[in-house]
Amino acid sequence: MDAVETAQIKDRMKFEAARKSPPEDFPQLPPIPAGRYTDPKFLRLERELVWKRAWLYACHADQIANLGDWMLVRNTGSPVIVLRDLSGDFKAFYNTCQHRGAPLVTEESGNGRGFVCGYHGWSYTLDGKLTAVRDKRDFTDLDFSCHSLKPLRCETIGKLVFINEDAEAEPLREHLGPMAGELEQYQFEKLDFVESRSYEVECNVKVLIDAFLEVYHLKSIHQKSVDRFLDHRGMTASLWPNGHSRMVTPNKRPDWQDPGTIGMPKVDGVTEIPRDNNVSYMIYPNFVMPPSDSGIPLLQFWPTGDRTCRVVSTWIAPDHDPEKPHPKWEERAANWERILYEDLQFAPQIQESLQSPGFVGMPLNYQERRIYHWHEELDRRIGANRIPEGLAVEKVLSPWVEA
Numbered sequence: 181m182d183a184v185e186t187a188q189i190k191d192r193m194k195f196e197a198a199r200k201s202p203p204e205d206f207p208q209l210p211p212i213p214a215g216r217y218t219d220p221k222f223l224r225l226e227r228e229l230v231w232k233r234a235w236l237y238a239c240h241a242d243q244i245a246n247l248g249d250w251m252l253v254r255n256t257g258s259p260v261i262v263l264r265d266l267s268g269d270f271k272a273f274y275n276t277c278q279h280r281g282a283p284l285v286t287e288e289s290g291n292g293r294g295f296v297c298g299y300h301g302w303s304y305t306l307d308g309k310l311t312a313v314r315d316k317r318d319f320t321d322l323d324f325s326c327h328s329l330k331p332l333r334c335e336t337i338g339k340l341v342f343i344n345e346d347a348e349a350e351p352l353r354e355h356l357g358p359m360a361g362e363l364e365q366y367q368f369e370k371l372d373f374v375e376s377r378s379y380e381v382e383c384n385v386k387v388l389i390d391a392f393l394e395v396y397h398l399k400s401i402h403q404k405s406v407d408r409f410l411d412h413r414g415m416t417a418s419l420w421p422n423g424h425s426r427m428v429t430p431n432k433r434p435d436w437q438d439p440g441t442i443g444m445p446k447v448d449g450v451t452e453i454p455r456d457n458n459v460s461y462m463i464y465p466n467f468v469m470p471p472s473d474s475g476i477p478l479l480q481f482w483p484t485g486d487r488t489c490r491v492v493s494t495w496i497a498p499d500h501d502p503e504k505p506h507p508k509w510e511e512r513a514a515n516w517e518r519i520l521y522e523d524l525q526f527a528p529q530i531q532e533s534l535q536s537p538g539f540v541g542m543p544l545n546y547q548e549r550r551i552y553h554w555h556e557e558l559d560r561r562i563g564a565n566r567i568p569e570g571l572a573v574e575k576v577l578s579p580w581v582e583a
């Protein structure tokens with residue numbers, strides 16, 4: 181972030197802290213219909229047209245560090261092998277043999293020069309090419325070139341590996357728009373994998389995504405943690421194209437430093453705003469990331485059913501040696517997990533409410549506008565004409581989207 185942008189964000193935080201009402205021209209946000217979290221038809225459209233076509237974080241490069249390393253990724257809903265080929269490039273294929281669909285790998289990760297299907301022994305290279313078929317004489321005119329493994333799009337931001345099931349998707353960097361340049365300061369190519377944990381939660385995935393798009397809840401559920409140092413009333417949000425967004429929340433005391441990170445290795449070049457405030461990005465639809473110069477937790481929210489989801493939390497950090505982790509990591513990760521549990525605590529009950537006649541829709545306030553922006557994008561991706569009656573959200577935030 182350059183000097184102009186830094187000054188702008190500081191002004192915006194001052195404005196937010198001092199205002200007595202939303203900005204005059206800010207629209208009234210229509211309620212979000214509860215059915216968007218429960219209606220099977222709506223959720224099917226969401227799955228097919230949004231999740232199956234989105235750029236989704238798959239893994240960290242350190243998890244497939246050597247040539248021929250591969251990892252099985254199931255979070256996206258399809259079985260996918262993400263691998264590093266013999267030239268060091270990242271590739272992704274469905275874990276699906278092109279004979280009769282058996283899995284090529286059944287372990288979570290491994291290393292090899294190719295894959296041999298466990299069912300009838302068809303063999304593939306790391307580039308997905310079919311090279312050998314048992315009893316080939318019994319097939320008539322089998323064209324090997326027509327039976328390569330089915331690839332998925334696979335692109336990286338530094339060591340973060342993303343996949344997309346949509347062959348036509350625009351390149352990740354273009355898709356990120358204004359965020360792409362801003363993210364460069366964190367130098368993802370230098371941030372090592374520290375650890376990853378997952379949590380199964382009984383609610384529709386959007387119940388949790390919503391929770392990570394606002395800081396309105398700090399005073400209640402994070403009273404004893406985050407609220408002690410963040411001033412939620414100064415939060416400024418940027419809504420970006422394609423549903424992405426960012427919020428910047430000032431520290432209560434400008435000179436505050438997280439004591440849990442003092443002395444840990446840092447990346448140079450992280451600018452003033454993310455260094456001295458709490459910045460949090462949303463890469464649409466499910467990737468939340470509050471960066472700091474001494475490490476970043478990456479959160480992904482995955483639907484595992486209409487009423488269940490998985491949260492995956494991964495820490496990445498500069499100069500991390502897995503053999504000799506910095507002594508502060510244990511406590512840092514434990515503190516983060518405590519905050520996560522605060523966020524997850526009401527989710528199953530919220531889901532119950534969403535399914536009961538006791539709840540029809542959510543009135544969102546100005547502070548919660550990133551949630552509304554997220555939902556507008558959901559409708560844009562599904563296509564307004566396909567949305568079941570009564571479940572669409574009205575488009576009101578376009579003038580507030582910063583290109």
Ligand code: FES
Pocket residue numbers: 277278279280281282297298299300301302
């Ligand atoms: S299903 Fe893989 S070889 Fe038959």
Ligand SMILES: [Fe+2]
Pocket residue numbers: 391392397402523
């Ligand atoms: Fe929270």
